Amino acid sequence: MDEFLHQVLSGVASGGIYASVALALVMIFQATHHVNFAQGEMAMFSTFIALALIEAGVPYWGAFAITVLLSLILGAAIQRVLLTPMAGSPVLASVGVFIGLLLIFNSIAGWLFGYTLKPFPTPFEGPPVLGGFVTRHDLGSTAVTLAVLGGVYGFFRFTNLGLAMRAAAYNPVSSRLMGIRVGRMLALGWGLAAAIGAIAGMMVAPVVFLDPNMMSGVLLYAFAGALLGGISNPLGAVFGGFAIGVIENLAGAYLVGPELKLTLALAIIVAVLTVRPAGLFGRTVVSRV
Amino acid sequence: MLEMLLRPAPMLRVAGLHAGYGDVEVLHGLDFTVGWGGITALLGANGAGKTTTLRALCGMIRAAGRVQLEGADIAGLATEDIARRGVGHVPDGRGTLMELTVEENLRLGAYTRRRGEEAADLRRVFGYFPRLRQRLRQQAGTLSGGEQQMLAIGRALLLRPKLLLLDEPSFGLAPLVVREIFGIMRRISADDGVSILLVEQNAGLALELADTAFLLETGRIVTAGPAAELRENAAIRRSYLGY
Ligand SMILES: Nc1ncnc2c1ncn2[C@@H]1O[C@H](COP(=O)(O)OP(=O)(O)O)[C@@H](O)[C@H]1O
């Protein structure tokens, strides 16, 4: 029983990482109707920036804040420079850009920082807590991801800027007629997604170690979570991310062993999508004509 | 000369407006003006180019020609900048954000306003359309057609426009609802001093409401004048009013 609880709680911790990246994917998807395959590599690159800052002597939380800010700027710049000229181009061209971004970030990171696994510090050190079931890092990183998710939710739900960003994603034409600068909103959305990804990267790196391929597995689980919860529904995607984390951990411990846990997670998703193609919480807009 | 300088520019002056989609030109050089205050109707059959005209005015499609708002050139500006200069546009299909609540739609309408400024305007919108106040928390997509039109007009009013462009507000609505909305348009134009450019296929209705009217046929203005005169025009009666 204790072991079971331990598996669930550490599933929640990795689920928070998947949920954050799933949210970043959904934000971009809602605005562009494309999946940003480079989201994970952007997060990995941000994490390397954080490591470089920490190695240069910047205290952890200072490096954290600077990394989040730089990621926001970098994400917005990518949207402005690379994606804006692509608006209205064929789907395959956009997919090409995303794949290209993925490869660019991966190889620049390898070139700048090398391909060896690097340890990454956690700000949450100390002996396990809650009766020894949960590492301090798992608890701390869960708190951080929950704070991020809550903050993002509040931003989109309660602020006019967040509302305008949602409007720009749903209906750019109408938004322009209301004076909303849609281009800026999209850039800001990319920036926010990159910042969320950066935090997820910094939270997962102490567990899996940092290398240019650190996020490829995370991206897959996050994508699975987004599809499971519904890629059109941010809350659903967040739930899906947590669910995948827990399923993955329990399956790895009790059902199929660590080698097959990814396969099992994906099988569950395929099963869900067969029954509900929009995902568990996929949005269906009520509309009357 | 002096008289020309002193004469104030009209709310909207359009000269030699050409626009279309891709290689197809739909508007072949429109010239018209919309005066200060009052209601100007832009009439024409389905496919005449009415919606295209409004899109061209707001920079939503590529266009050539002159467009001046109160004497200042706005042709070539981005759509959002034209909106910020005081052009409200209730587009073809109403442009409602169906996924959002009525309240969120209204908040978006006031997005460009400074905080606090919009409270009085919101009260005025609820004065025109009391039903919106009862539906604030409802998803906009669940409103009836008439309520959606009210929401669309209310949203555009919150921008506090000088010029309000309305694309077929009567479309798909029951006659009684249309009467209600047209009555309110009259009040809006009288109380708020907004100049309204009303696009309508329903010429009979529009000519009752409007002060001035233009008739568009396949991308050209063929008739223009005071609405009362157009109502008596034999050709218009035959083709558009059916009596
Ligand atoms: N998005 C579009 N793409 C291509 N052609 C269009 C588009 N919208 C309208 N048209 C064409 O432009 C012409 C004028 O259409 P429109 O301005 O919508 O007319 P109206 O509003 O007067 O009914 C029509 O021939 C129509 O087929």
Ligand SMILES: [Mg+2]
């Ligand atoms: Mg039309």
